[in-house]
Amino acid sequence: MSEIHPNVKRxxxxxxxIKNRVQEIGKQITNDYKDSKDLxxxxxxKGSFMFMSDLVRSINLPKTNVTLDFMAISSYxxxxxxxxxxxxxxxxxxxxxxxxxxxxxxxxxxxxxxNHLVELLGSRKPNSLHTAxxxxxxxxxxxxxxxxxxxxxxxxxxxxxYGLDFAENYRELPYLGELREExxxx
Ligand SMILES: O=P(O)(O)OC[C@H]1O[C@H](OP(=O)(O)OP(=O)(O)O)[C@H](O)[C@@H]1O
Ligand code: HPA
Ligand SMILES: [Mg+2]
Numbered sequence: 582m583s584e585i586h587p588n589v590k591r592x593x594x595x596x597x598x599i600k601n602r603v604q605e606i607g608k609q610i611t612n613d614y615k616d617s618k619d620l621x622x623x624x625x626x627k628g629s630f631m632f633m634s635d636l637v638r639s640i641n642l643p644k645t646n647v648t649l650d651f652m653a654i655s656s657y658x659x660x661x662x663x664x665x666x667x668x669x670x671x672x673x674x675x676x677x678x679x680x681x682x683x684x685x686x687x688x689x690x691x692x693x694x695x696n697h698l699v700e701l702l703g704s705r706k707p708n709s710l711h712t713a714x715x716x717x718x719x720x721x722x723x724x725x726x727x728x729x730x731x732x733x734x735x736x737x738x739x740x741x742x743y744g745l746d747f748a749e750n751y752r753e754l755p756y757l758g759e760l761r762e763e764x765x766x767x
Contacts, residue, residue, distance in 0.1 A: 588761050589741070589760065594733060594743075595756050599743055606713060606730045618681075621649070621707075623652060625685065625687070626653040627653065629687045631752075632686075632687055651674075652669065652671060652672060654694060663694075678706045681707065681708050681709045684702065684711070686712065689722065711730070713728075716733055740758070742757050743756065
């Protein structure tokens with residue numbers, strides 16, 4: 582493995598661990614949606630960009646019309662705690678009415694973001710609506726959001742890498758690591 586960033590306290594999941602788990606989720610989705618006519622994967626930017634790009638390449642549905650769309654939201658800004666306000670920075674380009682929708686998220690922490698998205702997208706009358714989430718902090722959840730596909734359950738530490746940021750940094754790291762506390766606690 583390439584050198585670990587000095588602000589990473591420990592690596593929770595290596596690039597290989599992530600690859601293997603994402604492939605498993607891709608296989609599950611392939612099996613669950615083999616009879617779907619129209620599957621839309623909705624990536625929630627920015628955090629899900631790596632998970633989304635690896636996940637779509639792990640899905641093999643040649644007879645299904647698989648499309649991608651994106652929404653951009655923000656609730657953390659430059660903090661390690663949710664502001665509690667989910668701001669939609671960019672909405673979908675497509676109409677999801679009648680389609681099978683999977684929301685692709687990097688992490689559930691408080692659950693506020695995903696809960697908001699499920700309510701919002703559910704109101705647009707999709708044929709079905711499920712969620713694929715790479716990381717879940719079970720002990721941090723304030724609102725219980727149903728998740729069909731979960732990568733890993735993780736402890737209450739702040740995670741960076743594989744798309745996840747702290748104050749917009751570290752998204753490029755190929756692994757999932759714990760950010761050193763001294764980087765955000767003064
Ligand atoms: O369960 P919650 O407590 O709501 O936290 C999860 C959300 O917070 C992060 O987004 P953020 O606001 O940092 O935007 P980003 O994806 O652009 O980093 C993360 O990507 C999730 O979307
Ligand atoms: O642990 C985290 N890391 C990065 N972004 C996040 N958004 C919610 N929790 C986290
Ligand atoms: Mg963020």
